[in-house]
Amino acid sequence: MVSVSRRQVTMNEIVEMIFQWHQGAGFKQIERSLGFDRNTVRKYIRLAQVAGVARGTPFPPEEELAQKLQAAGEASFLRTTPARALIAPHRDWIAELLHKGKKIDAKQIWRLFEEKTERRIGYCTMLRYLRSEFHWCAPVVTVRIEVEPGSQAQVDFGSAGMMREAPGGRLRKAWAFIMVLSYSRHRYVRFVFHMDVRTWIDCHERAFAFFNGCPATVVLDNLKSGVIKPDIYDPTLNRAYAEMERHYGFVADPAKVREAKHKGKVERLVPVVRGQLLAGRDFRDIEEANEKALLWCKEQIGMQIHGTTKRRPFEVFQNEEASCLKALPAEAFDIPLWKACTVHPDHHVVFDRSYYSLPTRFIGRQVWVRGGCRQVHVFLDGQLIKTHNRSFVPGTFVTDQSDYPPDKLAYLMAAPTYCRGQAAQIGPQTEALVRSILGDHAMRNLRKAQAVLRLAKKYGSAAMESAAERSLFFGNFRYRSIKAILENGWKPPQEPVEQVRLELSELGKSFLRPADYFTSKTEVLP
Known part of the structure; x- marks a missing residue:
């Protein structure tokens, strides 16, 4: 197949072109019949004449004509193309490129040639030169692989x-x-x-x-x-x-x-x-x-x-x-979620926005965590080392207390008790506030309780007691709210406010406000 004037000219079209000329048609008639421009028609008729085709002689079979045209085309290239004269002096350099052992294609050789010589030649010219001189760059031969049914x-x-x-x-x-x-x-x-x-x-x-x-x-x-x-x-x-x-x-x-x-x-x-x-x-x-x-x-x-x-x-x-085809399995496939995780110093890995504990000896190791529909499995070097029930609530800590060493576990269990004791020394309101913060999940809320106690050291026991009383009244135990009360010097309400009692969620009264909340510009919680 030959590319001419932005069209692909097939061998069948070339043969038809030459046949019409052989039968007496002129260039203009062939141009109108086949849709090729006159220069293209003239080019292939001349090539046919070089190959020995002439009017008044028997027209050769198609295969024989194709071979003659190919031979004539290569001979014409070897004999007449001026570009070949530009390439020939660099034959040894091209041979060196081909024998360096690196994979290099004809297009890259063409680019390097133009860079080296600063002369422009056609890519097809370089391709023909490589094929004629080095018997190289021939079209890649492939084998179609057919398969058995269901394979x-x-x-x-x-x-x-x-x-x-x-x-x-x-x-x-x-x-x-x-x-x-x-x-x-x-x-x-x-x-x-x-x-x-x-x-x-x-x-x-x-x-x-x-x-x-x-x-x-x-x-x-x-x-x-x-x-x-x-x-x-x-x-x-x-x-x-x-x-x-x-x-x-x-x-x-x-x-x-x-x-x-x-x-x-x-x-x-x-x-x-x-x-x-x-x-x-x-x-x-x-x-x-x-x-x-x-x-x-x-x-x-x-x-x-x-x-x-x-x-x-x-x-x-x-x-x-x-x-x-293979029969489908009876059981549905449970699509798992796999993730490579590192065991952090707090004994936990982060998987799908929840936290799962592992024993101390695995701290710093990279493990693979597999999350299924109901359970989380942790693997190290292909061995199962831990199983937890899976949590789908972001931020949840799934902790096995036995993963901690005895001395660390004793410290952790004592820490909430220590916080309660420190709060009691400040005053009854602060003690009640810290107990409320720790709640039923003391280990999870321990850091918040410790942060509140640090506020007491900064603002003093009296201010802390007042802030704790206000926080308890509104049922708002958020650290930022407690800090804002201390920074602004807000006092607890002096008189109980009569209001309709509504059924509340487990958040308590954190969304209720006394009547003066809507009239005072200074008694607003952040």
């Missing part, structure tokens, strides 16, 4: 443009998850807004359910959700994805980085999804797009004759491949 699927994410979360909602960037069964070419498409682990696994599960089975191998893209460290020979699978792999019994085979040929079937489908499923359609929201995608996979693209197999993918799937 392989290929998956990837591709950009799907902007979609709405709900009818009339805001537009967001969407992605298309695509899984193709390599034998039948039957595919599954789902649009999503995220490319995280949970979405990645959920899309796999939906695809397996759509096919009603699981392939033996899944060739996946080097997305972080599936592969943490891409490597041709020893890829490290994401832990959650690896769990799903074992649950369903397939083998994950990461594609080589930046090698689309290793996932050719799915890589070629990404533009097909954009061009045939999305182009020209305005979906109400992403849910409608997914409904359309399922129908498209079965009834439209699934029933079109495939360009390679010349068969309908959905029919091939039903008749030959569906029965070869």
Whole structure:
């Protein structure tokens, strides 16, 4: 195939061009018939004449003519091109580039040549020179690998443009998850807004359910959700994805980085999804797009004759491949959340915004934490070292007291008692305030109680007693509120305020205000 005037001229078109000339047609007639400009027609007719084609002689068979044209073209290049004369003096330098052992392509040699000589030549000129002189840069020969039914699927994410979360909602960037069964070419498409682990696994599960089975191998893209460290020979699978792999019994085979040929079937489908499923359609929201995608996979693209197999993918799937897929497991897969955590000096790791304790000997170590639906499991070097019930309330401390060493535990248990004793020495109001702050979770609220006692040292016992009385009256035990009372010198109410008593939440009276709150400009809590 030859590139001329921004068009790709095929060998069939060249042969037709020469045949029409051979039969007596002129350049203008050929130009009008085939749509090529006159210079292009003249170029190939001259090449045919060099190859020995002449009017009044038998027209050669197509294969023979193609060989003659190729030989004539190379001979013409070797004999006439002025650019070759520019390249020839630098042959040894080019040979050195080729034999350095580093991977270098023709385009880079062309760039380096222009930098070195400050002369401009065409890239195709350099390519022809390399092929003729070094028998190098020949087109890469590939072998198409076909697979057995049910043996392989290929998956990837591709950009799907902007979609709405709900009818009339805001537009967001969407992605298309695509899984193709390599034998039948039957595919599954789902649009999503995220490319995280949970979405990645959920899309796999939906695809397996759509096919009603699981392939033996899944060739996946080097997305972080599936592969943490891409490597041709020893890829490290994401832990959650690896769990799903074992649950369903397939083998994950990461594609080589930046090698689309290793996932050719799915890589070629990404533009097909954009061009045939999305182009020209305005979906109400992403849910409608997914409904359309399922129908498209079965009834439209699934029933079109495939360009390679010349068969309908959905029919091939039903008749030959569906029965070869692995049966789906009876139990649903519990999608886990895995995270690498460091055990902090306070004996806890932070996982999903909650805190989980571990024994002292693990402080400073990096561990892997797995969060399931009900429990959290902590692993070190593949060994389970701790199990906790999972908390879904952010900021919760899940602490096993036995994780502390005996001496530290005794200190921690004594600390709340010490705080209560210090508060009692200041006065009864402060003691009551500290007891209220510590409450039923003394260890969790210990720092707040200690901070309040430091305020007493700064402002004095009398001021602290007054502030404690006011805080107790309003049921407001927040540190900042207590500090604001002391800074502003606010006093407790002198007389009880009659007001309608309402049923309160466990927060107590912290949201109620006395009558003078709405008239006084100085008695306002921050």
